[in-house]
Structures are given as structure tokens and as C-alpha cells.
Amino acid sequence: MIAYIVRRLVGAAALVVIISAVTFSIFFLLPRLAGTTPDDLASRFAGKSPTPETVQAIKERFGFDDPVPVQYARFLKGVVAGSEYDTGTDVIDCPAPCFGYSFRDNINVTDVLLDRIPVTLSLVVGAAVLWLLAGVSIGVLSALRKGTVFDRAAMLMALAGVSLPIFFTGLLSLTFIVHQWDLLPPVSYHSFLDNPFKWAGNLILPWVTLSFLYAAMYARMTRAGMLDTMNEDYIRTARAKGLPEKTVITKHALRGTLTPLLTMFGMDIGLLLGGAVLTESTFSLHGLGELALAGVIGSDLPVVLGVVSVAALFVVLANLVVDLLYGVVDPRVRHN
Amino acid sequence: MTAPIEVSGSETAQPDAVLEGVGRKAIQGRSLGQIAWLRLRRDKVAMTGGVVIILLVLVAIFAPVLVKLFGHPPNEYHQDLIDPTLGAPMKPLGGMSGDFLLGLEPTTGRDLFSRIIYGSRVSLLVGFLATLVAAFIGTTLGVIAGYFGGWIDTLIARVMDIFLAFPLLLFAIAIVGVLPDSMLGLSGNGLRIAMLVVIIGFFSWPYIGRIVRGQTLSLREREFVDAARAMGARAPYIIVREILPNLVAPILVYATLMIPTNILFEAGLSFLGVGIRPPTPSWGDMLSSAVKTYQIAPHYVVIPGIAIFVTVMAFNVFGDGLRDALDPRTR
Numbered sequence: 001m002i003a004y005i006v007r008r009l010v011g012a013a014a015l016v017v018i019i020s021a022v023t024f025s026i027f028f029l030l031p032r033l034a035g036t037t038p039d040d041l042a043s044r045f046a047g048k049s050p051t052p053e054t055v056q057a058i059k060e061r062f063g064f065d066d067p068v069p070v071q072y073a074r075f076l077k078g079v080v081a082g083s084e085y086d087t088g089t090d091v092i093d094c095p096a097p098c099f100g101y102s103f104r105d106n107i108n109v110t111d112v113l114l115d116r117i118p119v120t121l122s123l124v125v126g127a128a129v130l131w132l133l134a135g136v137s138i139g140v141l142s143a144l145r146k147g148t149v150f151d152r153a154a155m156l157m158a159l160a161g162v163s164l165p166i167f168f169t170g171l172l173s174l175t176f177i178v179h180q181w182d183l184l185p186p187v188s189y190h191s192f193l194d195n196p197f198k199w200a201g202n203l204i205l206p207w208v209t210l211s212f213l214y215a216a217m218y219a220r221m222t223r224a225g226m227l228d229t230m231n232e233d234y235i236r237t238a239r240a241k242g243l244p245e246k247t248v249i250t251k252h253a254l255r256g257t258l259t260p261l262l263t264m265f266g267m268d269i270g271l272l273l274g275g276a277v278l279t280e281s282t283f284s285l286h287g288l289g290e291l292a293l294a295g296v297i298g299s300d301l302p303v304v305l306g307v308v309s310v311a312a313l314f315v316v317l318a319n320l321v322v323d324l325l326y327g328v329v330d331p332r333v334r335h336n
Numbered sequence: 337m338t339a340p341i342e343v344s345g346s347e348t349a350q351p352d353a354v355l356e357g358v359g360r361k362a363i364q365g366r367s368l369g370q371i372a373w374l375r376l377r378r379d380k381v382a383m384t385g386g387v388v389i390i391l392l393v394l395v396a397i398f399a400p401v402l403v404k405l406f407g408h409p410p411n412e413y414h415q416d417l418i419d420p421t422l423g424a425p426m427k428p429l430g431g432m433s434g435d436f437l438l439g440l441e442p443t444t445g446r447d448l449f450s451r452i453i454y455g456s457r458v459s460l461l462v463g464f465l466a467t468l469v470a471a472f473i474g475t476t477l478g479v480i481a482g483y484f485g486g487w488i489d490t491l492i493a494r495v496m497d498i499f500l501a502f503p504l505l506l507f508a509i510a511i512v513g514v515l516p517d518s519m520l521g522l523s524g525n526g527l528r529i530a531m532l533v534v535i536i537g538f539f540s541w542p543y544i545g546r547i548v549r550g551q552t553l554s555l556r557e558r559e560f561v562d563a564a565r566a567m568g569a570r571a572p573y574i575i576v577r578e579i580l581p582n583l584v585a586p587i588l589v590y591a592t593l594m595i596p597t598n599i600l601f602e603a604g605l606s607f608l609g610v611g612i613r614p615p616t617p618s619w620g621d622m623l624s625s626a627v628k629t630y631q632i633a634p635h636y637v638v639i640p641g642i643a644i645f646v647t648v649m650a651f652n653v654f655g656d657g658l659r660d661a662l663d664p665r666t667r
Contacts, residue, residue, distance in 0.1 A: 015498065015501065018498060019498075019502065022502075022507075023507070023510065026507065026510050026511055027510070159649065159652055159653065159656070160645075160649060162652065163596065163645055163648040163649040163652050164641075164645055164648075165600050165603055165604065165607075165620075165623075165641070165644055165645075165648075167603075167604070167607045167620075167623055167624075168623060168637070168640075168641035168644060168645065171623060171626060171627065171630055171637045171641070172637060172638070172641065174630060175630045175631075175634045175637050176634070179630065179631050180634070267500070267501060270501070271501075271503055271504075274503040274506060275503065275505075275506055277505050277506065277509065277608065278505070278604055278607065278608070281607075281608060282627070289505075289506070292506050292509065292510075293509060293608055293609075293610075296509050296510055296512075296610065297609065297610070304510055307506065308503065308506055308507070308510065311503040311506055312503065315501050315502070315503060316501075319501060
């Protein structure tokens with residue numbers, strides 16, 4: 001078990017480094033290959049219609065003239081050990097983990113990230129609970145009643161669910177449920193610690209919208225997995241030895257179905273925690289995804305790099321937790 | 337295939353006689369493709385999806401004709417029909433009428449019907465081409481990984497794992513945002529469409545790659561591959577002539593199921609403002625402007641949304657049916 005954990009940890013760390021390296025290349029290597037000079041890069045980060053002096057200052061401050069690997073090493077050093085910025089007049093200390101300062105409003109990216117994480121976290125965790133409950137139970141019921149009206153209706157709904165873009169369902173619910181019929185309060189984020197009821201009440205709509213999409217996906221996968229598992233030999237064995245059908249389903253079939261779903265769940269949670277971009281922009285929630293989008297549109301490199309790094313970290317952490325859980329749930333994994 | 341023993345028509349008279357009771361109809365051999373086609377034809381839901389897809393493709397191709405017949409040019413402003421203080425169309429239902437079939441765009445008063453019709457071009461084009469790119473990369477790398485095994489397989493499988501664990505949407509946004517406005521002789525929306533195709537295709541190949549790899553792993557061990565190898569065939573010949581033909585069905589199914597995902601991907605990027613740029617009409621971009629006006633013009637949310645939904649649903653339904661027809665075990 002310990003060897004298994006160590007192997008997973010090493011893999012996870014490698015993944016974070018790879019993802020951050022790729023992000024870095026997107027911003028530095030790709031434009032360079034496409035013919036962008038360090039000057040162009042600096043002026044892009046300098047805001048609209050910059051003076052040559054600002055461009056020069058930015059170029060020097062961020063070392064855009066250095067080779068890309070050197071710049072990447074500098075970025076990594078900032079994250080691990082912190083760094084100092086020389087603004088010309090004085091030196092600003094940026095403690096680890098330092099993602100630098102926003103080009104737009106010159107604030108510490110780490111602070112912005114810490115500000116945004118609770119929003120995305122609230123959105124995703126609430127939705128995840130809903131979609132897991134709804135998706136898995138509908139999938140299991142559908143598989144057990146394969147071919148019935150319930151199964152067909154549920155699967156048609158699920159297919160519609162995966163065909164509806166979240167920004168459409170989100171806007172629809174905003175238009176009708178909030179605006180026209182006044183059934184729910186407008187969507188906004190309130191701190192959970194401040195007022196849990198307000199926190200939940202104002203997030204119900206995004207939760208339901210986001211979980212509708214994922215519940216549809218999970219219902220389809222659970223049904224397919226369940227039908228597969230029910231054909232396994234060990235189910236026949238369990239039935240043959242006289243176990244009641246209820247035990248066969250809950251103890252044998254469900255367990256075999258849910259283990260692969262666990263992997264999926266870890267991946268989805270990880271990806272969403274890094275920024276549910278579409279949901280956040282539909283409901284104007286100021287989470288990580290919305291931050292990244294604003295960063296890209298405003299060419300605010302440190303912000304984007306910060307969000308993507310945090311996103312990578314979430315992906316890796318979620319996968320790690322799932323892998324470790326897998327080792328507990330499925331004994332075959334440990335011995336492999 | 338020619339049978340080793342020649343059997344000419346007159347000599348098969350006897351089985352015919354035996355079959356007399358069933359109506360003298362000769363038994364026909366059916367290829368796997370024919371069987372699948374028969375199954376697919378019986379699946380009404382899937383066939384509906386197929387018909388809708390064909391209609392959509394026709395709409396996209398004949399968009400200029402349709403607009404000329406039933407609409408107004410997609411970028412023609414009709415601000416005289418817009419309430420100047422609210423910004424919403426003056427007539428009810430978003431200004432839907434015989435003249436403007438799907439109503440008017442808020443503030444500008446452009447004809448929504450024409451914009452929806454033209455929007456189908458971007459969606460379908462990007463959806464198809466990106467899938468083509470993904471299928472090409474996925475098949476190539478999947479077959480190579482599955483056939484050669486060893487460290488090549490480990491490397492490609494690892495890369496696919498990393499891709500699947502990536503925050504893809506964030507990356508796509510970052511790349512689109514960082515690329516210059518003109519490149520490789522392309523500019524404007526031509527460049528953006530090309531970029532979207534490459535980026536979406538590049539990010540979705542592992543889904544096909546994984547399936548192709550898995551199938552190749554098992555095909556590699558089959559007798560006919562052994563036979564080809566024993567006769568002295570080399571790897572490229574075996575891959576192209578023996579393995580690839582057996583992969584056509586799964587590739588077709590998963591490519592069909594990938595088209596709707598890629599259409600949603602494009603719509604999502606355009607919704608976020610990093611995809612197709614106005615004034616070229618795209619469904620995602622329409623929904624993104626609808627965010628500003630949903631309180632006064634709900635029809636502007638509903639119509640592009642339904643367009644995306646119908647298109648994506650048609651492909652999903654058809655893809656599901658295709659999978660069931662080609663692989664009855666999934667039923």
C-alpha cells in the first residue's frame with residue numbers, strides 16, 4: 001500500500017509540473033513560434049496603447065528577452081520560494097506561493113486566487129452532491145427496469161440533458177425562474193460562514209443547472225455500467241448461492257458499477273474546481289473560471305497562469321484522492 | 337471471396353427445391369454493413385436524428401438561398417422595429433411575424449431567422465472538421481500505441497491520460513486568447529475557424545485514441561494478423577490492410593458521438609467571447625449577447641439555444657443508434 005501511495009504521489013507531482021510547463025509554453029513559446037517578438041509580448045501585457053518606455057520596463061521586469069526555460073525556472077522559483085519585484089522605486093516582497101502581480105490592477109495574484117476559490121468550491125461541491133445522488137439513482141433504477149417506460153423516459157431525458165449547453169439552461173432558468181416568475185432570488189455568492197441559508201438560497205439555481213448536465217451523464221454511465229455488471233459471472237454466482245436480489249444488487253452489482261464511476265467523479269470534480277467557466281460566466285459568479293476568462297480577455301498573464309496552476313493542482317489532488325480510495329475499495333489495485 | 341469449389345447456378349437447384357415451402361426466395365448473404373443498416377433503419381429514434389442531421393446540412397449549404405427566400409440579410413439593421421428606450425422589439429414574441437420568422441435581435445433589429453440559418457454553418461463546419469482532426473490524430477496514435485506496444489504504448493497512453501486530466505476549456509481559452517490576429521496567410525474569422533478546428537480537434541483526440549488503442553490491442557492477437565505476419569507482411573501493411581478495416585465501425589461511432597461534443601465546445605468558446613467573433617453569426621455568440629438582454633427579450637435566449645439543442649441532440653441520438661446497430665451488445 002505504501003509503495004502504491006508513493007508511486008501515485010510522484011505521478012501527481014510530475015503532472016503538476018507538466019501542466020504548468022505547458023501553460024507557460026502556451027504563453028511564451030507559442031507566440032514566439034508564431035512570430036511574436038518579446039516587444040509585442042510586453043506591449044500586449046502593458047494594456048491598451050502603451051508607451052515604448054512602459055513596454056521596455058515590462059520587458060525588463062519580467063525578463064521576456066531571456067530564453068523560455070530560464071523564464072519558466074523563474075516562475076517555478078516564485079511559486080516554491082517566493083520572489084521579489086523591483087518596481088524601480090522600491091522592492092516588493094512576494095512570499096511563496098507567488099504567482100506574480102496582475103498586469104491589470106497590480107494586485108497580488110495569490111490574494112485574488114484565495115478570494116475566488118471559495119466561490120468555485122461552493123458551486124462545485126453543492127452541484128456534485130446533487131448530481132451524484134440524482135445521476136446514480138436514476139441510472140440504477142433505469143438499468144433494473146430496462147426497457148420499461150421509466151427507463152425510456154429517463155434515458156431520453158438524460159440524452160436531452162447532455163445535449164443542452166449549460167449556458168442555455170442557465171440563461172433559461174434565469175429568464176423564467178428568476179426574472180419572469182420570481183420563484184428564486186437572483187444568483188449571487190454569500191459567504192457560507194456569514195449566513196449559510198443565504199449562501200445556499202442564492203446558489204440553488206447554479207447548483208441545479210450544473211448538476212442537471214452531470215446527472216444526465218452519470219445516469220447514462222451508471223445504467224451502462226450496471227447492465228454490464230449484471231451480466232458478470234459473479235452476479236450469477238451470487239444469485240445461485242441463494243442471496244436475496246436486494247443483496248445481489250446493493251452488495252455486488254452496485255459495487256462493481258460504482259468503482260469505475262469513482263474515477264470519472266474524481267476527474268470531473270478536479271476539472272470543475274479549476275473553474276466552472278461556463279457556469280460561472282452564465283450566472284456572473286466571480287469564481288476561478290471567470291477570473292481566468294477575464295485574464296485571457298485582458299491578456300493578464302500572471303492571473304491566467306495562476307488559475308491554471310491552481311486548476312492543475314485541483315485536478316491532481318482529486319485524482320490522487322480517488323486513486324487512494326480506489327486502493328481501498330478495489331483490492332485488485334493494490335496488488336497490481 | 338471465391339469458394340474453392342465452383343458452384344454454378346444450375347447445380348444449386350436442389351437447395352432451391354428444399355426452400356420451396358418458404359416461397360422460393362434464395363437465401364442471401366448479408367455483410368456486416370447490411371445487417372447494421374437494417375438494424376439502424378428499424379430504430380425510429382435514430383433515423384429521426386439522421387433525417388434532422390441531413391436537413392441541417394442542407395440548411396447550412398443552402399443558407400444564402402433560404403435567407404433570400406424567407407429572410408433579410410443577416411447583418412441588415414431594422415432599428416425602426418425596435419423600441420428605442422427598452423431595446424426590445426416593439427411587437428410581442430420578439431417581433432415574430434411572417435416577415436421576420438424568428439423575430440428580431442434586441443437593440444440592432446437584425447433578422448434572427450437569417451442569423452440562425454447562417455449560424456448553422458459555423459457550428460457544423462467546426463463540429464465536423466474538428467472531429468476529423470481528432471479522429472485522424474486519435475486513430476494514428478491509437479493504432480501505433482496498440483500495435484507496437486512496449487515503451488511507445490506506455491508513452492502514448494501516458495500522454496492520453498494527461499490530456500484527459502487537463503483543464504481543457506481553460507487551455508483552449510488561453511490559446512485562443514494568445515494567438516495573433518493574422519497567421520499563415522489567414523486572418524479574421526477564417527483564421528478563427530481554422531484555429532478552433534485545430535484546437536478542439538487537438539484536445540479531443542484522446543477519446544478516440546483510447547478506443548482505437550484498446551481495439552488494436554485485441555486485434556493484434558487475432559489469427560488473421562498472425563497469418564499476414566507469417567506470409568511476410570510488414571507492420572505498415574498489416575496496420576493499413578488488416579487492422580484499420582476492422583476499426584472502421586468503432587471509429588465511425590465514436591466520431592459521430594464526438595461531433596455534438598465539439599459543436600458544444602465551439603458554442604461554449606463563442607459564448608465566452610473567444611470563439612467566432614461578430615458580425616459573423618454563431619449560436620454561441622448570440623447566447624452571449626442574450627445575457628445582456630434576457631430580461632427584456634426572452635426569445636433571444638430561447639431561439640439560439642433551441643438551435644444548438646436540436647443539432648446536438650440529433651447527432652447524439654443518431655450516434656447512439658449507430659453504436660447500437662454496429663454493436664448489438666450495447667443494447
